[in-house]
Amino acid sequence: MINIAICDDEKICIDTLLNDITEIYGDTTRFHFRSFNSGEDIISNFTRGQFDIIFMDIEMAEMDGLKTAEYIRSLDRNVILAFLTNYEKFVYSGYEVNAFRYILKDQPRPIYIKQIKDTINEYNRKLKYITIYSNDVLQKLMIDDIYYIEVYSREIIIHLADKCHRTTGKLKDYEDTFKGMYFAKPDRSHLVNAANIDFVEKDRLLLKNGEHLYISRRHYKDIVEAFIEYTKSRCI
Known part of the structure; x- marks a missing residue:
């Protein structure tokens, strides 16, 4: 309802x-x-x-x-x-x-x-969410709450506004899961939710929680396109 x-x-x-x-x-x-x-x-x-x-x-x-x-x-x-x-x-x-x-x-x-x-x-x-195993506990994470996902030393770290969850997996699997949902990679090790980007500069982006991530030249276009498409979806 x-x-x-x-x-x-x-x-x-x-x-x-x-x-x-x-x-x-x-x-x-x-x-x-x-x-x-x-x-x-x-x-x-x-x-x-x-x-x-x-x-x-x-x-x-x-x-x-x-x-x-x-x-x-x-x-x-x-x-x-x-x-x-x-x-x-x-x-x-x-x-x-x-x-x-x-x-x-x-x-x-x-x-x-x-x-x-x-x-x-x-x-x-x-309403959409994902489920992950973190610290041997099955947890539900709302996709809107995800700021970015990072792969580090064979571990997946899912960053929210003020905390993070560690789990296993491949970054490519999350790319596939979030296809069409305004996620993009600023470099080969991160996947960012454009819904939580505050603004994009030439070589970095600022998130709504104050964190910033660097953008590689190769991935700049992908980040800008995701940010623009998300912004358009909110305003048109």
């Missing part, structure tokens, strides 16, 4: 989005919807982990969508936020709340439908 909140101060917009999701997916028994008519309304009823996806209008009276999202993000860093707006000027607002999409209400319908589907597909993508 995917828990979806829709926050908009115009009921017709809430009803339209509900109808659009129903039209896209047909059977909506996999979804649970809850609607809110203001930023204050959703905040007063919000708890961490309550929703998987929130579609939120940016332009609302009193407490707008950006301020509402800041509060929600302070409590829940995992919920997927998608902003709805009538104006292109708002499309690049709110990166500080890590919004997944900015959806223009009045745009060609094929693009609008694709953005709705992309937002819901992001939930499915974030």
Whole structure:
């Protein structure tokens, strides 16, 4: 069950989005919807982990969508936020709340439908995980939490934001597993998750946890392409 909140101060917009999701997916028994008519309304009823996806209008009276999202993000860093707006000027607002999409209400319908589907597909993508044996214990690691994988002296080291797990295997096996998921090699010994890259320079990349890795000349193009493709997937 995917828990979806829709926050908009115009009921017709809430009803339209509900109808659009129903039209896209047909059977909506996999979804649970809850609607809110203001930023204050959703905040007063919000708890961490309550929703998987929130579609939120940016332009609302009193407490707008950006301020509402800041509060929600302070409590829940995992919920997927998608902003709805009538104006292109708002499309690049709110990166500080890590919004997944900015959806223009009045745009060609094929693009609008694709953005709705992309937002819901992001939930499915974030569910993906791998299992590894580390210290004789079978562990589940969410792929989004992986920053990079390193091969060192016949050992695989999987680095998360603030810790790492050691296991056995081949780096090539992880390349195959993560194919099409925005992973790329900066050199022959590392495999990086582009979702956790902050920026790329000529000969190194900086990760969101402050670590940096050097990029070989041979692998620079692969890193840049993965970073651009991931960024495009978040903004289009």
